[in-house]
Amino acid sequence: MLVQGGCHCGNISFELTWEPDPSEIPARACDCSFCTKHHGVWTSNPAGTLSVKVEDESLLSRYFFGTRTAQFHVCARCGVVPLVTSTVDEHVYAVVNVNAFNSVAPSLLRPVPVSFDGESIELRLARRKRNWIADVEFVATGR
Structure with missing residues (x-):
């Protein structure tokens, strides 16, 4: 299944x-203040591949907070946060926001609330390495 998504603009x-086509897509609704305010509901497939394009780098804002181990990619034009990356052992991992999907049937999404309060940095990075998308590519658009 090819899932396309992105910011509003x-x-x-x-x-x-x-791969393979999912019978359901986990949708983790983080309860941290940033995700709550931005409607961040995240998913990942550790066996998947993610290709990201940014048309105008000057309109890409990167935001860190809390443990500063995750980079939220925010569109400075429309304010949407379509993905988050984390570098673990010099490798980039990612999750994508299901609210930024373009054409996935809502019936495929399985929302579940999550909280990472109290999680140590070591456990957090190990979880990301295990569960986040490991094959992440940022594609130049030529602009």
């Missing part, structure tokens, strides 16, 4: 290849 877009 199209400056940040992504394609997530999800």
Whole structure:
């Protein structure tokens, strides 16, 4: 299954290849203040591949907070946060926001609330390495 998504204005877009086709897509609704305010509901397929395009880098804002171990990719034009990356052992991992999907049937999404309060940095990075998308590519658009 090819999942396409991105921010509202199209400056940040992504394609997530999800193999095999999922019978459901986990949708983790983080309860931290940033995700709550931005409606961040995250998913990942560790066996998937993610290709990210940014049309205008000057309109890409990167935001860190809390443990500063995750980078939220925010479109400075429309304010949408379509993905988050984390570098673990010099490798980039990612999750994507299901609210940024373009054409996935809502019936495929399985929302579940999550809280990472109290999680140590070591456990957090190990979880990301295990559960986040490991094949992440940022594609130059030529602009």
